[in-house]
Amino acid sequence: METWALLRNVWFLLVGVLLAGYSVLDGFDLGVGVLFPFLARDEREKTFLVRSIGPVWDGNEVWLLTGGGALFAAFPHAYATVFSGFYLALMLVLFSLILRAVSLEFRTHDGALKGLWEAAFVIGSLLPALLFGVALGNVVVGVPIDAQMEYAGNFFTLLRPLPLVFGLLGLAAFLLHGSAWAALKTSGALQERARRTARKMTVLTGIFYLLSFVAVWIYLPGALKRIAAWIFAALVWLSLGFLISALKRRKDGRAFAFSSLIFLSLWGNIGAIHYPNLVRATDPALSLTITNSSSSALTLKVMLIIALVGMPLVIGYTIYAYRVFKGKAGLDEAGY
Amino acid sequence: MDPVFLARLQFGLTAGFHFLFPPTTLGLSLVILILESLYIRKKAGIYRDVSSFLIRILGVVFVMGVATGIALEFAFGNNWSAYSRAVGDIFGAPLAAEGVFSFFLESVFIGILVFGRRRVSPKMYWLSAFLVFFASHLSGLWIIIANSWMQTPAGYAMEAGRAMLTDFWQAAFNPSTVVRFVHTILGGWITGSLVAAGIAAWHLLKGRSREKAALVLRVSVIVFAVTAVLQLGSGHAHSVQVARTQPEKMAAFEALWQTQSGAPFTIFGIPDEKNERTHLAVRIPRFLSFLVGFDMNTRVLGLNEFPKDERPPVFLPFAGYHLMILFGLLFIAMAVWGAGLLARKRLGESRAYLKLIILAIPLPYLANELGWIAAEVGRQPWAVYRVLRTADAASKVVPAGNILFSLVLFAAIYTLIAAAGLSIILKLVRRGFDEPAKAAPQGGL
Numbered sequence: 159m160e161t162w163a164l165l166r167n168v169w170f171l172l173v174g175v176l177l178a179g180y181s182v183l184d185g186f187d188l189g190v191g192v193l194f195p196f197l198a199r200d201e202r203e204k205t206f207l208v209r210s211i212g213p214v215w216d217g218n219e220v221w222l223l224t225g226g227g228a229l230f231a232a233f234p235h236a237y238a239t240v241f242s243g244f245y246l247a248l249m250l251v252l253f254s255l256i257l258r259a260v261s262l263e264f265r266t267h268d269g270a271l272k273g274l275w276e277a278a279f280v281i282g283s284l285l286p287a288l289l290f291g292v293a294l295g296n297v298v299v300g301v302p303i304d305a306q307m308e309y310a311g312n313f314f315t316l317l318r319p320l321p322l323v324f325g326l327l328g329l330a331a332f333l334l335h336g337s338a339w340a341a342l343k344t345s346g347a348l349q350e351r352a353r354r355t356a357r358k359m360t361v362l363t364g365i366f367y368l369l370s371f372v373a374v375w376i377y378l379p380g381a382l383k384r385i386a387a388w389i390f391a392a393l394v395w396l397s398l399g400f401l402i403s404a405l406k407r408r409k410d411g412r413a414f415a416f417s418s419l420i421f422l423s424l425w426g427n428i429g430a431i432h433y434p435n436l437v438r439a440t441d442p443a444l445s446l447t448i449t450n451s452s453s454s455a456l457t458l459k460v461m462l463i464i465a466l467v468g469m470p471l472v473i474g475y476t477i478y479a480y481r482v483f484k485g486k487a488g489l490d491e492a493g494y
Numbered sequence: 495m496d497p498v499f500l501a502r503l504q505f506g507l508t509a510g511f512h513f514l515f516p517p518t519t520l521g522l523s524l525v526i527l528i529l530e531s532l533y534i535r536k537k538a539g540i541y542r543d544v545s546s547f548l549i550r551i552l553g554v555v556f557v558m559g560v561a562t563g564i565a566l567e568f569a570f571g572n573n574w575s576a577y578s579r580a581v582g583d584i585f586g587a588p589l590a591a592e593g594v595f596s597f598f599l600e601s602v603f604i605g606i607l608v609f610g611r612r613r614v615s616p617k618m619y620w621l622s623a624f625l626v627f628f629a630s631h632l633s634g635l636w637i638i639i640a641n642s643w644m645q646t647p648a649g650y651a652m653e654a655g656r657a658m659l660t661d662f663w664q665a666a667f668n669p670s671t672v673v674r675f676v677h678t679i680l681g682g683w684i685t686g687s688l689v690a691a692g693i694a695a696w697h698l699l700k701g702r703s704r705e706k707a708a709l710v711l712r713v714s715v716i717v718f719a720v721t722a723v724l725q726l727g728s729g730h731a732h733s734v735q736v737a738r739t740q741p742e743k744m745a746a747f748e749a750l751w752q753t754q755s756g757a758p759f760t761i762f763g764i765p766d767e768k769n770e771r772t773h774l775a776v777r778i779p780r781f782l783s784f785l786v787g788f789d790m791n792t793r794v795l796g797l798n799e800f801p802k803d804e805r806p807p808v809f810l811p812f813a814g815y816h817l818m819i820l821f822g823l824l825f826i827a828m829a830v831w832g833a834g835l836l837a838r839k840r841l842g843e844s845r846a847y848l849k850l851i852i853l854a855i856p857l858p859y860l861a862n863e864l865g866w867i868a869a870e871v872g873r874q875p876w877a878v879y880r881v882l883r884t885a886d887a888a889s890k891v892v893p894a895g896n897i898l899f900s901l902v903l904f905a906a907i908y909t910l911i912a913a914a915g916l917s918i919i920l921k922l923v924r925r926g927f928d929e930p931a932k933a934a935p936q937g938g939l
Binding site: 214216217223227232234235241242249259260267309310464479 | 557558560561562564567570571573575579585586597603605606608610613614659660662889890896900904914915917921922
């Protein structure tokens with residue numbers, strides 16, 4: 159029983175790591191996806207931006223797929239409750255991700271419908287960037303759940319103040335991350351525009367973070383008794399501060415590192431106020447926790463072995479691939 | 495409308511559409527790996543050029559596979575949450591492992607294949623081609639493990655209505671995993687190699703890029719011919735496994751209503767489930783018994799052995815199974831013809847053969863889909879064979895109206911991307927092998 163409890167805690171952490179990895183990596187290409195028609199002034203600049211994410215977006219999205227798979231394997235009840243309960247909202251995310259995935263490819267090859275695929279890419283990036291936060295906010299603030307662990311609300315239950323503020327915070331952070339990436343991967347006027355956008359988005363992220371904090375204080379007052387929540391909150395503010403100063407001094411690499419750190423701190427924050435819940439229920443006795451939702455000790459152990467063997471390899475060759483494509487995105491083939 | 499029926503329809507549509515792409519990737523990645531290996535050894539630019547051309551096509555196919563695969567990763571939670579709760583202890587792990595071991599590898603290195611020819615050394619590029627080949631096959635293994643566990647569950651114990659893992663290796667390598675993996679992979683090789691051969695054949699018929707087209711044709715027809723013959727063996731082994739481990743499914747495949755020793759093989763017929771007989775049946779006496787047990791008198795279980803509420807539907811499994819076999823035999827005939835032409839060094843000269851290859855391109859796709867339909871409908875009424883009924887597997891909180899809504903949107907979006915994807919692939923094919931660098935891909939893969 160001791161090992162089982164330990165494994166559940168490890169998997170709470172690992173699912174969090176996968177989702178955090180997803181937001182750091184796919185986060186910037188979601189952000190570029192929303193921003194690129196606004197950042198770019200002509201076709202050439204659009205192409206620069208699209209190329210900056212071309213070779214990597216797909217690997218980034220795998221973090222979400224793997225996070226979903228890990229949630230399924232480690233905490234099947236949480237996976238079942240959330241994905242069936244938030245059905246319509248998550249269908250919107252799915253349709254967005256599907257259209258987004260093909261539209262980048264189709265935009266390149268399909269001259270006649272280029273405008274359509276560009277619009278699909280923007281909207282397909284915008285909706286997930288907004289809805290991920292809304293979904294997370296619901297899971298954190300609590301939703302109606304019955305004694306059979308089934309979701310007992312409806313679509314409109316999901317649209318409450320705290321989840322909506324979380325959604326806007328997520329969107330602002332994705333846009334910030336995308337513009338920081340664009341500043342890192344482009345040059346000239348486009349780069350200057352990306353830096354300016356990143357500064358605006360840093361401010362916006364700060365504002366929505368403050369509002370989220372207030373919302374947590376109002377709706378989940380108990381959550382802020384945990385010291386870890388305050389430590390991660392301090393990290394978020396420090397990162398925002400360092401980010402502004404890095405952007406001012408045109409240190410784009412450092413700026414991108416801090417916008418990544420913001421995501422990690424936000425996830426730390428969520429973990430601190432949410433643990434050991436996976437899906438908080440309006441009636442706390444019915445919440446899905448790491449204890450009542452988990453798989454068997456054996457499955458958690460097998461999964462841990464899979465993760466310990468697989469993930470170091472993944473991190474290794476992902477770093478290799480980013481090094482292959484490092485430097486500014488260009489128009490010639492050598493500049494990919 | 496019945497929400498379970500709608501959920502099944504949606505899963506069938508989304509999985510069936512997705513299943514167009516991975517088999518193509520399996521076969522194309524093999525042909526590309528062979529061409530890259532030839533390039534490393536012979537260092538002639540022609541190998542690199544034709545491989546780069548196929549990689550552009552693979553890039554489009556791969557992205558469509560990824561896009562349509564996302565929906566499936568979450569479909570179990572969306573539409574089959576009771577299933578997810580009941581068997582998540584076992585079924586989730588292979589899906590997660592597929593992500594960890596395969597999806598990352600495949601997507602990172604296909605990025606290098608499509609964008610990185612001039613950024614990495616030739617050896618590293620070859621390794622990328624190998625890793626894309628390896629990862630796509632490993633991905634197939636994990637998904638077949640998951641699906642085979644639904645067919646022939648093993649390595650578990652029931653606890654309070656939930657299947658709990660007791661032995662990982664038994665669950666992973668359950669009685670049908672290996673043979674179904676081989677069968678599915680070979681189906682993919684047939685598919686991808688015929689696509690490559692068809693593209694080459696089209697160029698030869700048009701008299702374009704003769705040397706390059708002939709090279710692609712030769713490599714892919716060799717892969718196709720060898721694979722088509724091997725598939726006969728794997729198909730046979732798979733059928734024997736089904737007869738042994740899921741006898742009612744084999745009875746449905748063959749519309750065998752009554753248990754018989756010396757059971758006939760039905761070549762053609764129209765099964766009539768209500769009256770439990772097969773109209774217009776053409777049969778080879780005792781041949782089913784021979785195939786299943788290597789003995790003319792083997793006793794083969796008929797549908798009469800099973801309670802009515804545990805029998806699969808007969809028509810779809812029967813039709814799917816038989817059409818798949820028909821196409822498989824046709825591929826063998828094409829393989830023999832192709833081998834004859836190859837032996838006489840006249841592969842590119844027979845216009846009739848080139849036209850046949852092009853016309854046959856849809857057939858492996860049909861064979862893949864029909865085989866899959868036969869396997870899955872033949873498992874009914876179970877989601878997990880003799881463990882969980884499909885009717886008890888669906889989400890309880892998703893009303894029919896919501897599923898209808900998503901079903902209609904899936905149909906619309908998939909129609910759109912099917913049309914766009916096909917037109918883009920045809921455009922790439924028309925542009926041909928000798929595409930200048932300026933048309934190199936920009937945004938997507």
